[in-house]
Amino acid sequence: MNALTPFVAHSDRTLLRKNGTVGILERLCVVIEPTDTQKDNAKDKYEAVGNWLADAPQYLFSAARISPQGSFALGTATKPLNGLEYDVDLLCRFTAFAGGLGPVDLKRVLGDRLRENGTYRFILQEMPRCWRLNFAGEFHMDITPSVPNAVCRNGGELVPDKKLRAWKPTNPSGYLKLFEKRAALTPIMRLRKALAAMDSRGTVDPFPEHIGFKGILRRIVQLLKRHRDIYFETADESLRPISVILTTLAARAYEFCVGKYVFDSEFDVMLAVVSSMPYYIESYTQYGKPQWYVANETTEGENFAEKWNLHPERAAAFFEWHRQILADVEHLATLEGSDQVTKSLAQAFGSQPVNQVVAAMAEEINMARQHRMLSVAPKIGIVTGASAVPRATPVRSNTFYGRK
Structure with a gap:
């Protein structure tokens, strides 16, 4: 396996922007999973x-x-x-x-x-x-x-x-036990240290919240599956990579990355996992044709990619899709402003659930404003709960007349 590029520390602004994007993705996962x-x-x-x-x-x-x-x-x-x-x-x-x-x-x-x-x-x-x-x-x-x-x-x-x-x-x-073991692994984050250093009197959790109880690996798998469904929505259904391949590659990449690197944010964990997935696909040539193997590590003889060897167009479709999701995730890291982020997320994961998430977040911000729980903190931007943020400036309630 080729060595991955180390994940270097970024500015506070970049870290908080990525963390905000992760918060949106967490909410998106809640919307797209079964009720x-x-x-x-x-x-x-x-x-x-x-x-x-x-x-x-x-x-x-x-x-x-x-x-x-x-x-x-x-x-x-x-x-x-x-x-x-x-x-x-x-x-x-x-x-x-x-x-x-x-x-x-x-x-x-x-x-x-x-x-x-x-x-x-x-x-x-x-x-x-x-x-x-x-x-x-x-x-x-x-x-x-x-x-x-x-x-x-x-x-x-x-x-x-x-x-x-x-x-x-x-x-x-056995597959479930191995997946649960990997999902329980926790990445080491620089972000929390960076936030703690921003003000000696306390730390600030950015709005919205971090990855929830599901854990990072499960959320990454859900996002992979959703992106795949959007990407192949109008294509031949047989070309869609099956979920167990996405889950297996993500789980193996997650275990490696978590054990190898220190990250700035959960967003960087996702980026590392997505970029590493192809490393866990074995391939060789037989009678002049490529053969693909994605092993079930918990038993011998089960190849999740066995149909790729009968239908090579399915392998090609996987790599085309992977290039697209990697490009989409990398692009998200460069965006500033809610409009750009919303547009990019809608293209990658579907407009309906993304718009639902954005509307809910806007309503929460509006409610926080009305209850004087919305503030602007130095170097951070809008947060809720001003009492938890040193030197935060309250944002006035919004009325038709511009005054309380």
């Missing part, structure tokens, strides 16, 4: 399906373990564009599997049990490796059967492949 109501709905459907499978009288289901996987389990789900449905993924592990059924037969057993339900039989659809329940107008739920992979030291699984009529290795639980 609490949608999460609760998915949870209720998941529990109902899980209980139906767990209560089956067949011996195979007696020790089955049903668990969520994918973006809902990782905490990186985003709203699909144009009213499309959410994708909720489940894994049904047949831990009591005795080796008597092959991949096709095991999948059939799962499908038969789902058809026994008077509701599920009418919304059931067979997919290459799973069964899909289409909950109209809400989301679809993909339920994949699996058996333990005896040769995987990390407790991996084998799932059926209809086309190949064979088992394919995977390890969603």
